[in-house]
Amino acid sequence: MTMKQSDSVGDVGRVRETGTLGKLMALLDLVALADRPMRFTDILSLSDQPRGTLHRQLSHLLEEGLLEVDRDGRYLPGIRLLSLASRSWARxxxxxxxxxxxxxxxxxxxxxxxxxxxxxxxxxxxxxxxxxxxxxxxxxxxxxxxxxxxxxxxxxxxxxxxxxxxxxxxxxxxxxxxxxxxxxxxxxxxxxxxxxxxxxxxxxxxxxxxxxxxxxxxxxxxxxxxxxxxxxxxxxxxxxxxxxxxxxxxxxxxxxxxxxxxxxxxxxx
Amino acid sequence: MTMKQSDSVGDVGRVRETGTLGKLMALLDLVALADRPMRFTDILSLSDQPRGTLHRQLSHLLEEGLLEVDRDGRYLPGIRLLSLASRSWARxxxxxxxxxxxxxxxxxxxxxxxxxxxxxxxxxxxxxxxxxxxxxxxxxxxxxxxxxxxxxxxxxxxxxxxxxxxxxxxxxxxxxxxxxxxxxxxxxxxxxxxxxxxxxxxxxxxxxxxxxxxxxxxxxxxxxxxxxxxxxxxxxxxxxxxxxxxxxxxxxxxxxxxxxxxxxxxxxx
DNA sequence: GTGGAAAGTTCCATTATTTGGAACCAAATT
DNA sequence: AATTTGGTTCCAAATAATGGAACTTTCCAC
Missing domain, CATH: 3.30.450.40 (GAF domain)
Known part of the structure; x- marks a missing residue:
């Protein structure tokens, strides 16, 4: 309900101010929408984050089950997304x-x-x-x-x-x-x-x-x-x-x- | 907010310390796993957050498309979850x-x-x-x-x-x-x-x-x-x-x- | 309609979390 | 053994989240 209705006139550049969440979701998108699993370094080169930061962000996404790593250390979208989505669909x-x-x-x-x-x-x-x-x-x-x-x-x-x-x-x-x-x-x-x-x-x-x-x-x-x-x-x-x-x-x-x-x-x- | 790291000897209870993301995901779960759409106040009584905080958290989830509100102001899981999940499934x-x-x-x-x-x-x-x-x-x-x-x-x-x-x-x-x-x-x-x-x-x-x-x-x-x-x-x-x-x-x-x-x-x- | 309560939203000084450079570690490569 | 590459950890500084309170709107009873 924060949302103001379509007052289309100005409002061109969307502001996307979701702070920490926004950054993490952008990262999740990056990994989830990629065509294939990516290694840490691949992601590092695509997201312009410093290594330390990226590493912590990925760990958080992992811990929440939004991402997973295979044994080769490649990142993949996690199953938690599936269960959330099934609710979204069913309801x-x-x-x-x-x-x-x-x-x-x-x-x-x-x-x-x-x-x-x-x-x-x-x-x-x-x-x-x-x-x-x-x-x-x-x-x-x-x-x-x-x-x-x-x-x-x-x-x-x-x-x-x-x-x-x-x-x-x-x-x-x-x-x-x-x-x-x-x-x-x-x-x-x-x-x-x-x-x-x-x-x-x-x-x-x-x-x-x-x-x-x-x-x-x-x-x-x-x-x-x-x-x-x-x-x-x-x-x-x-x-x-x-x-x-x-x-x-x-x-x-x-x-x-x-x-x-x-x-x-x-x-x- | 209680914030101890896992340095307890036993370390039995999992510590789930993903900071901001963890809190937001817990909230997302709360809303997405509920049986039916919830109003702001319903959520307020279930999550023990102050009103201001909860409101901002919900706004962030809305802005990211992880939640949606129907016209009665009830919160529902958002479709963005679906598109993320379809990747998770396909891959x-x-x-x-x-x-x-x-x-x-x-x-x-x-x-x-x-x-x-x-x-x-x-x-x-x-x-x-x-x-x-x-x-x-x-x-x-x-x-x-x-x-x-x-x-x-x-x-x-x-x-x-x-x-x-x-x-x-x-x-x-x-x-x-x-x-x-x-x-x-x-x-x-x-x-x-x-x-x-x-x-x-x-x-x-x-x-x-x-x-x-x-x-x-x-x-x-x-x-x-x-x-x-x-x-x-x-x-x-x-x-x-x-x-x-x-x-x-x-x-x-x-x-x-x-x-x-x-x-x-x-x-x- | 009017008064009042409940629901929802905004503000901002305080507090907690994230940031990112750099140091560190480990494994592969020369 | 030395170097590169890939990944992880640390911590002071920068940034974002917090939450109490004030404020606005909606809903309801009368």
Missing amino acids: NEFRAVAEPHLRLLQEKTGETVHLGVLRGTEVIYLDKVEGRQSVRMYSQIGNASPAYCTGVGKAALSVLDDPDVEARLAGVAFHPYTDHTHRDVAGLLTDIAAIRRRGYAFDREEHESGICCVAAPIRSEDGNMLAGVSVTGPAFRVTSEKLQEWAPLVRAAAAAIMQDMHNRLGPKR | NEFRAVAEPHLRLLQEKTGETVHLGVLRGTEVIYLDKVEGRQSVRMYSQIGNASPAYCTGVGKAALSVLDDPDVEARLAGVAFHPYTDHTHRDVAGLLTDIAAIRRRGYAFDREEHESGICCVAAPIRSEDGNMLAGVSVTGPAFRVTSEKLQEWAPLVRAAAAAIMQDMHNRLGPKR
Whole structure:
């Protein structure tokens, strides 16, 4: 409740003043988001901390179980994160409300359905419903992907107006995942204008080659949370026609989820 | 604040001195492990912090995304935990090595297979393989359950000797989940003695009525990590005979996982 | 509505914790 | 044996956390 509401005008550079915690979390991110386990020296070169300081910080994270070391002295994210997260997931009301709608959408389309929320410039996937559980289940949940090249992300961004989108994405590098990935904000904004008109977003192999999706935005009534639902599948199966055909279903699912949120949470006010 | 370092001769009670981080994590646990969202005052009465202090601590956790507040001012675990955890899970080598064996075991038995690691007095479930994905998938992963009343937990404990088990469980309350739940360490230890002889553990409705399982221990070569695999199902389907029949399969799976860990990680030494 | 209590937030001098340079230790390399 | 590299410990100085109290807002009873 410290938080002041969106008074978007100024407020450009975020101040991030969480003192000790902020530093430790930045370090945790550094280690957890790395592609592979890192040795002390690797971390030392990436974080610009003096050795003594870094060493103590790592020890604290270790002692709390947020990090672990393998026998080669490489640092890895710890399991305590898992158990904390499972609580976060289990108790997430939005996810619970959305779930039946995701299932329905999955049954109607036969393809994989995702629910994701926008956090800064990234989409965090909150849930996933697949038809046949061919391979890994959990994989995608909790995963963070860039907003500018995912259906859910672009749908969520489309709720904001252009200046807000620009402000939010300022400083984000547009990594060219595929040939179709937007290269800059300009391209993204024209795409988003179309998304606003239609009410749904397409991702035609922008994030991953061979993967397409159609997504619709969800916003909470207070406007604090932006999210999206999507139907995703391999390009050979999920043609442009299919995407078009599913678009209304995806919009309807998004609308139904919003409605349920309002009903469930609204009256309590 | 009391602040003595561990220079006491005995050094029995673990000292948990991670300074600022420790305090904040304790608070995060308090909120995340609660059954339901808590208001500021609820938390205030549970943590014995002064109001000003607590307020700032919560603000910091909020700002880092580790907590969130709903519009009623109630605190909930934040989604940032999810994204951190997904990395922790995806990069967990033990889980990756075990996975094919879990699948195999699932196919052979037709029931749900769990992989869990012992953390203190609790089992944290690292993975789960179900036959038909009837209901929720993710649910169990990351979940923490007491070691004394779960198959995986008892199997893992059976690797320790009695004094170690007693020391570890000292101060743990034996919550009577069902009529079959062990009431005290004594009962648990006789059970564990049998588990050691057999090489596998049973859980016959000790944690949850109507749920039975058979589990085998896994220990890493360095002995630092204790874990277990289990096959679980509803009592009406999973009879005592079935459990007996599956026991060797579960042991074999555990052995295979250990073997793979040694092969994969051993040589690097 | 009005008064009053409870809930939530901010302030700031005091106190505790973190910082970081440097010394130290241990293992691998020359 | 000498040197480099990787990791750990120490401690005075710098910084951040603390907590009592004052302050503001929200909620409730009347």
